[in-house]
Amino acid sequence: MERAQVNFRSRVRLVDEVAEELRERIYAGDYPLGTKLHQEQLAEDLQISRTPLREALRVLESEGLLHSEPGRGVRVVPADINKVSAAYQLREVLDGLAARLAAESRDADARAALADSLIDQRAALDPWVAADYTRENVRFHLALIALSGNEYLAAEAPIVRMTSQVFTPFALVEPQYAQRAVAQHERIIEAVIAGDGPTAERLARAHIRSTMERIASRQSSGQAQARA
Amino acid sequence: MERAQVNFRSRVRLVDEVAEELRERIYAGDYPLGTKLHQEQLAEDLQISRTPLREALRVLESEGLLHSEPGRGVRVVPADINKVSAAYQLREVLDGLAARLAAESRDADARAALADSLIDQRAALDPWVAADYTRENVRFHLALIALSGNEYLAAEAPIVRMTSQVFTPFALVEPQYAQRAVAQHERIIEAVIAGDGPTAERLARAHIRSTMERIASRQSSGQAQARA
DNA sequence: AGTTCGGATTTTGTATCCGAACATACTGGA
């Protein structure tokens, strides 16, 4: 009986699997920014033909992860500081919306479960492991989006992962900043659990804004260093 | 010389043309919500093979315009009131961001040009032509997004067109409401031209919120009528 | 009469194939 449930309406398309696999690889940094992706070679690697691969590439392109120059292939989106700040400008309002809707969610249990996330976040702080923190940070923001229950907002997940995972070279998280971020997360979670939408939105926006500002200042100081 | 410029690095891909054509058809209401799209027949209609067509379908799927059930084809996204309000929740913050960034745009001339849009908007009001109003309304909101200069926000254009054009059956614009909407647009434009970002954002959000509320109330009264 | 089973047909999903554009290496000339 339950066995049948498993197979119910779940024929998998290669496109979806391939798109997901490539997404994860890019998020994981397997292909550095600007890397050219070779269709034949990728297809060989994934043990599939180029047809479903190309469909997946178009999907990732429309998600903004890949950039294609007609006739000469596709490459991982080349990031610069302008792109990064544009992406964060969008994230400010997206995360604000997610926090507000999450706070207004009827599922009080799910809201309370957000607090568990803090445990994992703090664990990544104590013996500082940048990769662990990045992972938990993304998880937290995605959890907020999931809790919002808004499917169109959920479709924006790629931007969250892009800013936090793909644009990592620009973010360069450091322990003291991560600590501050986790503290901000904590206050957002409190507002969400309290069901205070407006406060949750305001705090979430301020949180992203402070991340933006840190990146902007780090970037300009980095520029200065590069020139020195 | 200019002639050469035209072809410069602009080999067109069928995928892009087809995606654009299908997008416009869906926006225009050629395929009612929930319509199943027949691949072979569509390819025949567009005079192309199924390969580029399928890539275009995947793109539109990832934009949220199409919904596909693996193995049994793809159909125009079936809308219901929940989807519509979720989409408008997102639009509230997107339009708010667009207005704020537009107001902060350095291109004062481009900001001033927004005022011209009002002329066309009012023209659609006087002898009331719903289709004209919808078109000008979409144009206005897209212009704001374009003016924002944020590429990631620009990538959200499909949601704007989806809410205003695809979900039309739910919107059902009426002249007296359109008139109020244009008045709101006018105030947003004033704030943008004045370079007052926060006010522009607040007004734009309020504008979308009022649209949401109108749709929600219309929907519930419609339900009541249907039951009566 | 309604329902269910089985086969034919359609339609989707994947693989293979082909032509054309792009990149690159080479040759010849200044």
Added chain:
DNA sequence: TCCAGTATGTTCGGATACAAAATCCGAACT
């Protein structure tokens, strides 16, 4: 020696071909 032009191989984009699943339809059975 350096540059232009040409030739050659590679890679992309699109069309065709094939396999498997889903739908449709009719006949047989309850």
